[in-house]
Amino acid sequence: MPRSVLDTVIAHLELEARIGGYEAAAAAHDRLEAVYDSAARLLNCRPTEIALFDNATRAFNAVLYAIPFSPGDRILTGRAEYASNYMAYLHLARTTGARIVVVPDDDQGQIDVDELAFRIDGRAKLIALTHVPTSGGLVNPAEDVGRLARESRVPFLLDACQSVGQMPIDVSEIGCDFLSTTGRKFLRGPRGTGFLYVNGEWIERLHPPFLDLGGAEWTSLDSYQFRQDARRFETWEAAHALRLGLGRAIDYALDLGLDDIWARVRELAESLRAHLVAIAGVTQHDRGEKLCGIVTFSVAGVAAEVSLVEDTRLDLEERGLDRIVRASVHYYNTEEEISRLCELIDVLARGR
Ligand SMILES: *Cc1c(COP(=O)(O)O)cnc(C)c1O
16 A cells, blocks of 8 residues: 555544544545545546445445346356356356356457357346456456447446556446446555446446445335435445545556556566566466456466465366466566566576
8 A cells, every 4th residue: 555545544543533433424524525536537437426345346246236137147257257256146146047158268368259249149137247357467358348238238247356556447438337346456545445336327227235324215114215326335334444545545546647557567567477488487377468467477396376276267277277376566566576576486496
């Protein structure tokens, strides 16, 4: 976390300790509201299309479990799915009778958009896809999927946990209806934060799977009304200090500029990959036409444990990989650090 993110979190906790949680919330009201503006600016959407969560998994599930699946409905997904996402599809398949359709990769290792198009029919209820998997430097062609989703009028949920904060993300360019992401990864925000984008046209059509007095209003003894914005998916109680920290982290990234961050990340990742492939015994595993700041590799004969097959089973099992070392460069890294890392790996690789 940048120092200013940490300071923001601590300052609000101290305020809560001094004047109490409700008074502190009132004092921070405008800054808490501004977190929605910052998230909206980051994703290029409206603040009313943003909901804040305690992690990305809850954000993703808020939409997934709001979709009324019937027996035979299809969830179309890719091979790079994160474990929690795929287990949620499995659970929904078991409880609703929906079917999971895993779209094959193309020869570059990214979702094959023609194969996806081929599988879209009247039973396709949702396209749910991971943008950048936890297990590699791949960037799935989200814009192509978005175009197809729009044309075929199938809603599209994008898990952008590993892409938000390392590259510019524009939900209108991507054409997704929903996007979930986390604060704790490339955004450099505090743990325990995540957020969701819900396209304005979808908000009133989706009923949150859970409701409470934050997402809805108890209007009479036997009625209630959902909020009209994306916050209908939220619960009332939240860690305000962390939300403010998330807002600070987003502003920090926006101030640096996502284009500049992305250029720097790609430059460093390319450098790291070039250094790694030059080391005897090291195999580089990133796939895809477009590569990002996640660099995965394995060192023959050296036991290291980072990304496991259980994290992205469809992807790693097919590639015959049980575990791979994952390095993630960010813009604040230096070429010296890359050289140091590679020297160390070189020593390890020779020592086998
Ligand atoms: C980390 C990660 C998640 C989960 O994010 P949390 O904020 O920990 O819930 C989901 N999908 C992908 C691709 C991830 O890398």
